[in-house]
Amino acid sequence: MSKEKDYLKMDMLRFTTAGSVDDGKSTLIGRLFHDTKSIFEDQLEAIEKSSRSRGDENINLALLTDGLRAEREQGITIDVAYRYFATPKRKFIIADTPGHIQYTRNMVTGASTANLALILVDARNGVVEQTRRHSFIADLLGIKHIAVCINKMDLVDYQEDAYEKVLRQFSDFASRLENVSELTFIPLSALQGDNVVDRSENMPWYKGPPLLYHLENVYVGSDANHVDSRFPVQWVIRPHSDKYHDFRGFAGRVAGGVFKVGDEIRALPSGFSSRISKIFMGDKGIDEAFSPQSVTIQLEDEIDISRGDMLVKPNNQPKVSQDLDARICWFSGSKKLIKGGKYLIKHTTKSAQAMISEICYKVDVNTLRKNEGDQEFGMNDIGRIKFRTSEPLFFDTYRRNRNTGSFILIDPFTHQTLAAGMLR
Amino acid sequence: MRNYNLNHLQQIEAEAIYVLRETAAQFERPGLLFSGGKDSIIMAHLASKAFAPAKIPFPFVHVDTGHNFEETIKFRDKFVESYGVQLIVGKVQESIDRGTATEETGANASRNALQSVTLLETIDRENFDACLGGGRRDEEKARAKERFFSHRDAFGQWDPKNQRPELWNLFNGGKGQGENFRVFPLSNWTEMDVWQYAKIENIELPNIYFAHEREVIERNGSLLAVTDFVTPTENEDILKQTVRFRTIGDATCTGAVVSDAQNIDDVIAEVAASRITERGARADDRRSEAAMEDRKKQGYF
Numbered sequence: 001m002s003k004e005k006d007y008l009k010m011d012m013l014r015f016t017t018a019g020s021v022d023d024g025k026s027t028l029i030g031r032l033f034h035d036t037k038s039i040f041e042d043q044l045e046a047i048e049k050s051s052r053s054r055g056d057e058n059i060n061l062a063l064l065t066d067g068l069r070a071e072r073e074q075g076i077t078i079d080v081a082y083r084y085f086a087t088p089k090r091k092f093i094i095a096d097t098p099g100h101i102q103y104t105r106n107m108v109t110g111a112s113t114a115n116l117a118l119i120l121v122d123a124r125n126g127v128v129e130q131t132r133r134h135s136f137i138a139d140l141l142g143i144k145h146i147a148v149c150i151n152k153m154d155l156v157d158y159q160e161d162a163y164e165k166v167l168r169q170f171s172d173f174a175s176r177l178e179n180v181s182e183l184t185f186i187p188l189s190a191l192q193g194d195n196v197v198d199r200s201e202n203m204p205w206y207k208g209p210p211l212l213y214h215l216e217n218v219y220v221g222s223d224a225n226h227v228d229s230r231f232p233v234q235w236v237i238r239p240h241s242d243k244y245h246d247f248r249g250f251a252g253r254v255a256g257g258v259f260k261v262g263d264e265i266r267a268l269p270s271g272f273s274s275r276i277s278k279i280f281m282g283d284k285g286i287d288e289a290f291s292p293q294s295v296t297i298q299l300e301d302e303i304d305i306s307r308g309d310m311l312v313k314p315n316n317q318p319k320v321s322q323d324l325d326a327r328i329c330w331f332s333g334s335k336k337l338i339k340g341g342k343y344l345i346k347h348t349t350k351s352a353q354a355m356i357s358e359i360c361y362k363v364d365v366n367t368l369r370k371n372e373g374d375q376e377f378g379m380n381d382i383g384r385i386k387f388r389t390s391e392p393l394f395f396d397t398y399r400r401n402r403n404t405g406s407f408i409l410i411d412p413f414t415h416q417t418l419a420a421g422m423l424r
Numbered sequence: 425m426r427n428y429n430l431n432h433l434q435q436i437e438a439e440a441i442y443v444l445r446e447t448a449a450q451f452e453r454p455g456l457l458f459s460g461g462k463d464s465i466i467m468a469h470l471a472s473k474a475f476a477p478a479k480i481p482f483p484f485v486h487v488d489t490g491h492n493f494e495e496t497i498k499f500r501d502k503f504v505e506s507y508g509v510q511l512i513v514g515k516v517q518e519s520i521d522r523g524t525a526t527e528e529t530g531a532n533a534s535r536n537a538l539q540s541v542t543l544l545e546t547i548d549r550e551n552f553d554a555c556l557g558g559g560r561r562d563e564e565k566a567r568a569k570e571r572f573f574s575h576r577d578a579f580g581q582w583d584p585k586n587q588r589p590e591l592w593n594l595f596n597g598g599k600g601q602g603e604n605f606r607v608f609p610l611s612n613w614t615e616m617d618v619w620q621y622a623k624i625e626n627i628e629l630p631n632i633y634f635a636h637e638r639e640v641i642e643r644n645g646s647l648l649a650v651t652d653f654v655t656p657t658e659n660e661d662i663l664k665q666t667v668r669f670r671t672i673g674d675a676t677c678t679g680a681v682v683s684d685a686q687n688i689d690d691v692i693a694e695v696a697a698s699r700i701t702e703r704g705a706r707a708d709d710r711r712s713e714a715a716m717e718d719r720k721k722q723g724y725f
Binding site for chain 1: 427428429430431432433434435436437438439441442445446448449472473474475476477478479561562565568569584587588589590591592593594596598599600611612614616617620624692
């Protein structure tokens with residue numbers, strides 16, 4: 001088989017890593033990069049130099065993942081960093097987020113595009129508050145696959161007991177996770193390289209695969225919604241040229257389901273029906289389009305459709321409402337969410353105004369308890385709200401479809417992104 | 425049921441096209457920064473796919489240091505003509521003549537940093553509210569935290585602490601008076617992705633990306649091409665080598681690598697085996713550990 005064919009068969013996995021430096025998260029990423037030959041010599045040299053000037057004894061692999069000078073100087077990570085590596089099977093995108101409590105919003109951001117969450121547990125300490133918080137956020141953001149890495153097994157003499165203990169502790173609260181459909185536990189040592197890329201000989205009692213094998217093979221093909229056909233119109237293509245005088249194409253990214261040439265569609269909000277006459281990928285005609293492809297759809301009839309409208313199938317329509325119920329994470333440090341507050345909302349390709357009608361409860365991310373008394377949301381708060389929009393939204397529940405169930409709230413004055421929300 | 429899966433290149437292609445269309449929809453006057461390098465060529469190719477059969481709905485912008493490889497400019501002009509788009513050139517020399525930029529002096533003088541001045545002046549003159557760039561997060565660590573929609577204040581500055589969180593595929597292009605955006609559709613692409621995509625899409629790239637014989641000098645660990653702007657000092661010998669470029673920037677600071685890669689397949693094999701990063705040969709990034717971070721704060725691409 002030729003090389004070319006090999007890379008055409010690669011797919012992609014996006015995963016998020018959450019944990020603090022103490023859990024060995026940076027060491028684990030460093031190990032994955034090192035053992036898959038994704039660290040380059042000039043990068044190694046640069047971090048060797050920095051390690052020396054900081055007085056570190058060993059090469060500090062954490063420096064590889066700390067991007068900005070401000071962070072290096074303070075020894076902290078202030079934001080989500082995206083990192084890339086590939087094996088012959090898959091391209092990987094890591095959303096690397098810091099684990100401290102004040103960075104809940106970064107974890108939420110990183111998790112929003114991830115298929116899998118990698119959660120680190122120190123084998124000596126077992127499941128701690130932070131483990132529960134990370135799992136809760138991964139679940140809240142609809143991640144279906146969680147890989148629990150029980151790290152530092154070398155420090156507990158590679159004993160099965162430590163692994164069993166985490167398994168037991170985890171299953172105690174795993175039943176409360178709504179979206180996670182696959183939980184995998186891997187005992188490893190990032191520092192020594194046990195069960196990261198290669199199977200460890202120190203833990204013959206563990207019958208599962210090493211971490212990289214799991215990441216390469218975990219099946220995420222069914223995570224996207226291929227049932228409910230949704231096409232938010234992004235842009236209308238009108239060439240205004242002699243050759244394409246009457247061409248009108250609706251450009252967008254399929255947000256769910258499948259659209260085929262000949263399919264009957266309904267346009268929202270107008271409710272007009274038509275059929276798909278052509279689907280284009282670039283200038284090439286194709287027979288069908290599915291999520292997450294970016295395509296252009298042409299219809300048989302001239303109907304008025306613009307950005308923010310949605311093409312759907314007559315027999316499978318989204319919910320349509322101005323009164324909405326959602327779980328949100330508040331991002332802003334300078335502005336608080338209040339009842340009666342007015343914001344801009346961005347949902348699929350649609351923008352509207354939103355007014356908060358009710359604050360239902362806040363969740364304490366450490367105890368996972370709901371608190372109904374607290375009516376004010378500050379930075380990193382998570383909870384449930386109800387709100388009304390100036391126009392109806394066409395949506396599905398976030399559980400059913402991440403693309404049509406998610407939104408952000410924006411400050412109408414500063415244009416800052418204030419919150420991320422998931423519709424119920 | 426059919427298998428509805430996309431390979432990695434199809435996924436990042438769909439994402440980039442989505443970002444290009446969002447840019448057209450959310451901004452009044454975007455421009456596409458086109459250097460003639462491979463990343464901007466890929467971005468232009470994606471833009472033509474995003475809006476087909478209409479033309480790309482924004483002009484191309486080239487910030488010209490005047491220190492170009494001759495091949496790049498020829499390629500640029502031919503490329504722009506074939507896409508039928510308008511080309512706007514901002515010249516660093518004009519900023520220097522106006523006195524808004526000052527030429528560096530010394531043996532390693534470069535106009536690389538001056539590009540920021542000319543870029544901001546061009547943005548101002550042309551009223552651009554968004555500039556599409558071919559920057560990728562895998563290039564450099566300060567880029568790893570860059571957004572798809574990167575906010576710049578009225579001075580063109582990038583404040584890493586004041587960037588908007590980006591969730592799902594909801595991009596917030598809202599801005600105040602005088603502020604603008606840089607947009608990076610190739611954020612999630614790696615050097616390898618760019619080459620593999622060029623191969624499967626049959627995209628023509630300038631020939632200096634492939635092995636050719638050239639006169640070079642070795643300076644600070646980089647192989648620099650001998651041109652009108654790079655002349656050897658007394659202690660430097662001119663070598664004749666078979667080289668290619670992994671990145672194309674200002675001729676004064678873009679290093680060549682010794683290579684026999686004749687075509688895209690060869691380059692893909694070479695990138696797979698490479699032990700140094702793509703920008704490892706760029707003198708502009710090696711000035712200090714935070715060189716890129718500092719330039720970005722001043723308005724760099």
